[in-house]
Structure formats: C-alpha cells, structure tokens
Amino acid sequence: MDVMPQALARTRKRLNYPPNVNWIVADVQHFSSAERFELIVVAExxxxxxxxxxxxxxxxxxxxxxxxxxxxxxxxxxDANCRRWGHIAxxxxxxxxxxxRFTEIERVExxxxxxxxxxxxxxxxNAVHFSHQSDLPR
Ligand SMILES: C[S@@+](CC[C@H](N)C(=O)[O-])C[C@H]1O[C@@H](n2cnc3c(N)ncnc32)[C@H](O)[C@@H]1O
Known part of the structure; x- marks a missing residue:
C-alpha cells in the first residue's frame, strides 16, 4: 500500500510483476479493509x-x-533526524x-x-492476543 501510485508502479516493476501481491493505492490514515492481516510492515x-x-x-x-x-x-x-529534515517526529x-496499542517484543537499533x-x-x-491470554482461567 502506498498513497502514491508511482511508488507502487516502480515497486511492481522492480519485483518483476509478482502475481501474488495486491497493490493498493491508499492513505495509511484512511485505509480500511474487511481483511485481517497477520503481518503489517510500516517503514519510513x-x-x-x-x-x-x-x-x-x-x-x-x-x-x-x-x-x-x-x-x-x-x-x-x-526523532532528531526527522525533525532536522522538517518532519513532525x-x-x-x-x-x-x-x-x-500494541505489545513491543523486539527492538533493533x-x-x-x-x-x-x-x-x-x-x-x-497485537495486544488483543495478550488480553485474550489473560482472560483464560488460571
Ligand atoms: C521513504 S518511502 C518508504 C517506502 C517503503 N516503505 C520502504 O521502506 O522502502 C516513504 C513512502 O511513504 C509513502 N507515503 C507518504 N505518506 C503516506 C500516506 N499518508 N499513506 C501511505 N503512504 C504514504 C510515500 O509515497 C513513499 O512511497
């Protein structure tokens, strides 16, 4: 998913048009789907x-x-670099x-x-996973 169709077009081309990928032009703020995803990667x-x-x-x-x-x-x-580049955070x-919202399980610098x-x-x-666990009888 990317808000810019050009970014998706370039990535599709670079990956040689894989048949098993859905490409969605959407804004991450407004994206919604009935589908539930097991893995979400959101980078930069x-x-x-x-x-x-x-x-x-x-x-x-x-x-x-x-x-x-x-x-x-x-x-x-x-934060320091993003702010120096003029971004919010x-x-x-x-x-x-x-x-x-979620439970952090690993961090790499x-x-x-x-x-x-x-x-x-x-x-x-997903924190839901842990709240279900804590609902289990002891
Ligand atoms: C620095 S690139 C990172 C691309 C890719 N995630 C990666 O790690 O290689 C930032 C991407 O975020 C996209 N982007 C910016 N604002 C967005 C938004 N509101 N919703 C979805 N994508 C957005 C830009 O179009 C750009 O392709």
Missing amino acids: VFYYLADIAEVRDAIRNLACVLAPEGQLIFGSAR GAETVLKMLNE CVGQSSNEDCLLARFQ
Whole structure:
C-alpha cells in the first residue's frame, strides 16, 4: 500500500510483476479493509504525516486491520533526524504511541555509516492476543 501510485508502479516493476501481491493505492490514515492481516510492515512512512493526530489515526487504522495474533513491524529514522529534515517526529515518538496499542517484543537499533541512516526497528504483537491470554482461567 502506498498513497502514491508511482511508488507502487516502480515497486511492481522492480519485483518483476509478482502475481501474488495486491497493490493498493491508499492513505495509511484512511485505509480500511474487511481483511485481517497477520503481518503489517510500516517503514519510513509515518513521518510524512502532517501532525501527531494523523499518526494516531494511522495507528488506529492499522490496529483495526491487524489480526488478533498478528504482528506489526515498524521502522523509522530517529526523532532528531526527522525533525532536522522538517518532519513532525520520528522513531522514538512513534514507538511510544505504538506501545500504547500494541505489545513491543523486539527492538533493533540500526547505525548507518552517516547519522542520516540511523534508525530504529521494532516488532509488536497485537495486544488483543495478550488480553485474550489473560482472560483464560488460571
Ligand atoms: C521513504 S518511502 C518508504 C517506502 C517503503 N516503505 C520502504 O521502506 O522502502 C516513504 C513512502 O511513504 C509513502 N507515503 C507518504 N505518506 C503516506 C500516506 N499518508 N499513506 C501511505 N503512504 C504514504 C510515500 O509515497 C513513499 O512511497
């Protein structure tokens, strides 16, 4: 999914038009689907949103389409770089927000050759999974 059709067209071409992929032009803030996804990867996208409220909307949307036992992988440049580039916020801010909805199970710090490449990656489990577990009789 990407808001820009050109981005999807380039990726399809680069991957040699795989037959088993659905390509959806949509805004992450407004995307909805009856389908539930076991894995969502959202990398280097949230900092393009206009403000924190839009990031919250996008996270809420992704939570709606993540399967109960699904996982979400998030990646982003760090706050300091994003702000220097003129964006609202980066990895640290969004990770806090994601932790309000999901359960973080792994985090990796990536250090590039220049500080521009530094980023954080994190893997989350849908919190629904854990709330179901805690509902189980002891
Ligand atoms: C830095 S690229 C990252 C692309 C890819 N996720 C990756 O990691 O290689 C950012 C992408 O986010 C897309 N994007 C920006 N705002 C978006 C939005 N509101 N909804 C969906 N995609 C968006 C842009 O069109 C661009 O293709």
